[in-house]
Amino acid sequence: MSSNLKKEYQRWKEETLAQTLSKSPERKEKFTTLSDHEIERLYTPLDVENLDYKNDLGNPGEFPFTRGIHSTMYRGRLWTMRQFAGFGTAKDSNERFHYLLKQGQTGLSVAFHMPTIMGYDSDHDRSRGEVGKVGVSIDTLADMETLFDKIPLDQVTTSMTINAPASILWAMYLVVAEKQGVSWDKVGGTTQNDILKEYIAQKSWIYPPRPSMRLIVDMMEFAKDHVPRWNTISISGYHIREAGSTAAQELGFTLADGIGYVQAGIERGMSVDEFAPRLSFFFNSHSDFFEEIAKFRAGRRIWARVMKERFGAKNPKSMMCRFHTQTAGCSLTAQQPYNNVIRTTIQAMSAVLGGTQSLHTNSLDETLSLPTEEAVTLALRTQQIIAEESGIPATIDPFAGSYFVEKLTNEIEAKALEYITNIDKMGGIIEAIEKGYPQQEIGNASYKYQRQVESNDKTVVGVNKYIDDSKQEVPILLIGEEVEKVQIQNVTKIKASRDNQKVEACLQNLKQAALGTQNVMPFIIEAVREYASLGEICDVFRETFGEYHDPKWL
Amino acid sequence: MAKKLRILVAKPGLDGHDRGAKVVARALRDAGFEVIYTGLHQTPEMIVSAAIDEDVDAVSMSVLSGAHMFLFPEVIRLLKEKGAPEISVFGGGIIPDEDIPKLEDAGVAKIFTPGASLKDITDWVASNVQSTK
Numbered sequence: 221m222s223s224n225l226k227k228e229y230q231r232w233k234e235e236t237l238a239q240t241l242s243k244s245p246e247r248k249e250k251f252t253t254l255s256d257h258e259i260e261r262l263y264t265p266l267d268v269e270n271l272d273y274k275n276d277l278g279n280p281g282e283f284p285f286t287r288g289i290h291s292t293m294y295r296g297r298l299w300t301m302r303q304f305a306g307f308g309t310a311k312d313s314n315e316r317f318h319y320l321l322k323q324g325q326t327g328l329s330v331a332f333h334m335p336t337i338m339g340y341d342s343d344h345d346r347s348r349g350e351v352g353k354v355g356v357s358i359d360t361l362a363d364m365e366t367l368f369d370k371i372p373l374d375q376v377t378t379s380m381t382i383n384a385p386a387s388i389l390w391a392m393y394l395v396v397a398e399k400q401g402v403s404w405d406k407v408g409g410t411t412q413n414d415i416l417k418e419y420i421a422q423k424s425w426i427y428p429p430r431p432s433m434r435l436i437v438d439m440m441e442f443a444k445d446h447v448p449r450w451n452t453i454s455i456s457g458y459h460i461r462e463a464g465s466t467a468a469q470e471l472g473f474t475l476a477d478g479i480g481y482v483q484a485g486i487e488r489g490m491s492v493d494e495f496a497p498r499l500s501f502f503f504n505s506h507s508d509f510f511e512e513i514a515k516f517r518a519g520r521r522i523w524a525r526v527m528k529e530r531f532g533a534k535n536p537k538s539m540m541c542r543f544h545t546q547t548a549g550c551s552l553t554a555q556q557p558y559n560n561v562i563r564t565t566i567q568a569m570s571a572v573l574g575g576t577q578s579l580h581t582n583s584l585d586e587t588l589s590l591p592t593e594e595a596v597t598l599a600l601r602t603q604q605i606i607a608e609e610s611g612i613p614a615t616i617d618p619f620a621g622s623y624f625v626e627k628l629t630n631e632i633e634a635k636a637l638e639y640i641t642n643i644d645k646m647g648g649i650i651e652a653i654e655k656g657y658p659q660q661e662i663g664n665a666s667y668k669y670q671r672q673v674e675s676n677d678k679t680v681v682g683v684n685k686y687i688d689d690s691k692q693e694v695p696i697l698l699i700g701e702e703v704e705k706v707q708i709q710n711v712t713k714i715k716a717s718r719d720n721q722k723v724e725a726c727l728q729n730l731k732q733a734a735l736g737t738q739n740v741m742p743f744i745i746e747a748v749r750e751y752a753s754l755g756e757i758c759d760v761f762r763e764t765f766g767e768y769h770d771p772k773w774l
Numbered sequence: 775m776a777k778k779l780r781i782l783v784a785k786p787g788l789d790g791h792d793r794g795a796k797v798v799a800r801a802l803r804d805a806g807f808e809v810i811y812t813g814l815h816q817t818p819e820m821i822v823s824a825a826i827d828e829d830v831d832a833v834s835m836s837v838l839s840g841a842h843m844f845l846f847p848e849v850i851r852l853l854k855e856k857g858a859p860e861i862s863v864f865g866g867g868i869i870p871d872e873d874i875p876k877l878e879d880a881g882v883a884k885i886f887t888p889g890a891s892l893k894d895i896t897d898w899v900a901s902n903v904q905s906t907k
Binding site: 770 | 787788789790791792793796797799800801803809811812813814815817839840841842843844845848868870887888889891892893
């Protein structure tokens with residue numbers, strides 16, 4: 221059959237195609253994806269000749285999970301609609317959470333302000349000007365109690381975008397649950413807790429890589445024994461892509477990070493199936509519709525094979541690449557901001573067609589500020605329309621078998637595997653990070669892309685084409701300077717009214733645990749229960765582990 | 775021949791999103807300026823002492839964390855205090871339109887907002903930054 225097809229394809233090229241091309245050439249000599257991957261004019265059965273349905277795709281819910289991790293996918297249950305939110309004080313954010321839940325959102329996702337992310341209290345000198353600006357300020361358990369006021373933690377799952385101090389925010393969340401009378405085995409959610417991608421892309425680190433990995437493995441171990449429904453790490457490609465990587469780099473570096481965490485867990489003495497089912501992923505969905513769908517499918521296939529073949533996982537749950545997706549913040553433009561609604565819609569469709577487990581759709585105003593309530597509602601409605609009007613979720617993995625999508629899935633898989641192989645050769649992801657390999661690959665890709673936009677090789681509507689000088693005004697959310705004053709008062713009051721002797725004792729115990737090899741989680745929990753602040757606990761670790769500084773690579 | 779202008783590209787505050795700062799730093803370098811990059815998480819004090827030690831003509835800052843109303847004026851204040859008011863300060867980031875005149879009043883020479891092209895930035899530097907020597 222294949223030789224007939226080849227002949228037929230050749231004939232079409234020489235007769236029909238050549239005739240057309242002789243009269244009217246194509247618009248461009250070369251067509252590429254957003255990541256500069258070359259796309260052919262036409263894909264035929266010849267491109268997927270070697271595709272083996274059972275081994276390469278499999279049915280959904282079965283190895284290698286290319287078609288999806290559940291056997292019914294969205295026919296059984298839609299993806300979780302989870303809008304990332306947080307700003308101002310805990311009280312401000314609690315109100316936004318109640319609003320989002322009332323609008324039909326099905327999970328919470330907390331954005332923290334920069335001081336919390338970097339392990340400083342709001343009253344620290346380094347926090348000046350930053351309090352409550354890009355997320356909610358959390359200094360002590362008291363703030364966390366306010367943040368989840370009247371939100372039953374056995375009924376919602378919460379994702380927390382927190383990395384270097386993840387263990388502390390998780391401890392606070394667990395104590396809030398306890399105070400609500402919810403036992404830890406009923407608490408579900410996710411801490412991002414992916415420090416490796418911080419060194420690679422987002423750059424919100426506190427301690428050096430190796431002690432940071434120890435904290436993460438402590439959390440994995442604690443979850444296994446006490447909080448079985450918690451996703452301890454959300455291994456994140458999102459920030460790698462936002463930093464300017466290509467789709468294949470996003471996939472390759474993220475999965476290499478995943479391999480790093482699995483190795484660390486095994487080195488601690490856990491068996492792979494004890495902790496791997498609680499690892500989840502977080503990807504970006506950018507504007508190239510098919511490239512993204514192919515990326516998601518390739519990601520599931522690579523992870524399943526890595527877990528089974530490299531790590532000997534037996535539990536299928538260990539092999540499933542479960543992931544959250546966020547549409548691409550970096551694709552949004554300040555010019556003609558209403559165009560962002562369309563970009564987000566296309567990106568969200570890729571995520572759903574790629575089989576995501578949960579989704580955040582960006583709001584149209586996010587290049588200008590945090591989203592207003594109106595903007596975030598429109599972003600949520602985008603998901604609801606895809607879910608309930610478009611018909612997309614009615615069947616599983618509808619692009620399977622497309623000559624193009626299968627070929628592209630194979631190609632992105634191959635490119636991602638090449639990055640993983642390079643990292644293996646360097647001795648693993650930590651060594652690769654220390655050499656600056658992923659950082660420099662991403663830096664080069666991002667500069668190349670920016671140059672392509674400047675030379676009009678890549679179109680950004682409203683920026684380098686179809687420019688319209690009349691300004692579209694959109695309302696934006698401003699965070700007032702009074703937030704800083706209020707929050708400093710809040711934390712000052714707590715620090716004055718708690719039992720400071722007990723706090724000091726807890727911090728001393730924590731320090732001893734950190735210096736030794738004991739799991740630090742129970743000590744952090746004891747400290748937060750006594751209202752030790754985030755900054756104080758991070759200081760204990762800073763003294764013990766030291767701080768990491770930027771290698772200043774350009 | 776005139777001495778090459780020296781520009782300090784700085785990333786102040788706690789935010790780690792350095793894609794913009796790095797792309798601008800590379801573009802300035804490719805446009806023929808001498809570029810020094812501070813790296814991340816710099817306090818205003820660190821930036822001002824680097825600017826003086828490196829003897830730069832301008833400081834370019836990228837702020838995406840909403841802390842621009844503190845960080846820009848603070849760097850300008852410290853430059854004056856340390857006797858280097860001639861060093862020009864410009865920058866960019868997620869900065870609402872209504873904050874721009876306030877920053878200009880505080881002495882910021884130019885603010886670039888999302889979507890500014892690299893050429894806009896390098897052209898502006900070429901025609902507006904003066905050698906402090």
